[in-house]
Amino acid sequence: MTIVVTGATGTVGRLVVRQLVDSGRKVRAVTRGGAPFPTPIEVVRADLDTPESLTSAFTGAEALLLLCRPATALDVARLAERCGVRRIVTLSSIRAEGERDAPYHLAVERAVESVDVAWTHLRPGMFAANLLGWAEAIRGTGVVREPYSAAAQTPIHEADIAAVAVAALSHDGHAGRKYPLSGPQTLDKPEQLAAIGAGIGRALRFEEISPDDWRARADSLPGFVQDLLLEIWTGSAATPEPVLPTVAEVTGRPARTLAEWAADHAADFGGDPR
Structure with a gap:
């Protein structure tokens, strides 16, 4: 094939x-x-x-x-x-x-x-790789500043998305299926940062700022992207995203944690690559 x-x-x-x-x-x-x-x-x-x-x-x-x-x-x-x-x-x-x-x-x-x-x-859902947007701040000061600290999402390792894709491409039994995918943990922003810290072996700190202050700092992002992120964050602060079992059901192994993802990307955050 x-x-x-x-x-x-x-x-x-x-x-x-x-x-x-x-x-x-x-x-x-x-x-x-x-x-x-x-x-x-x-x-x-x-x-x-x-x-x-x-x-x-x-x-x-x-x-x-x-x-x-x-x-x-x-x-x-x-x-x-x-x-x-x-x-x-x-x-x-x-x-x-x-x-x-x-x-x-x-x-x-x-x-x-x-x-x-x-x-x-x-x-x-949310790619864990989106958190590479924090890499510069983590490498520099170890402090991440964003609005909506309560925004709770389920970051998924790109390797798990790939594993589900490989299963669907290679094997029968997946036709007509719509697979919603998430990571194995619902984490708010400080918890996401703590997981990254655990993965790279550093103490990191999250500071909440206002949406307007964030927009001023994020002026390199197009306005529609800023709007979309704020919409997602406000929604997931009000209703945390659920953990979905799909990765384990399709691949036969648990989804990788955010700390595992961070360890795989340690070099991006200024740490020693695995």
């Missing part, structure tokens, strides 16, 4: 490639820049924004990990079907169900569902 991975150099894609190779699968890695990969990985330079560029990547493949590109998703899905791809796994979002008025991830899911392939949608 040849499996195509789009976004093969991304946060999740690179781990999907690695885990597929480790499991003995034949992998075709799609990148826009033609980044090098070790053998036996086949690399195809193509772009989801230009569907016709993907023909050689899809031809002869049986399964596809598809990133979210709503503008071209239907054309890409139809091309994959014509090229003989029989299974598509989308990297979607746990927020997809709430996008009916302004669909983004949901549009990609619907595009894939409209063609004659088996599909599985992965819907992760």
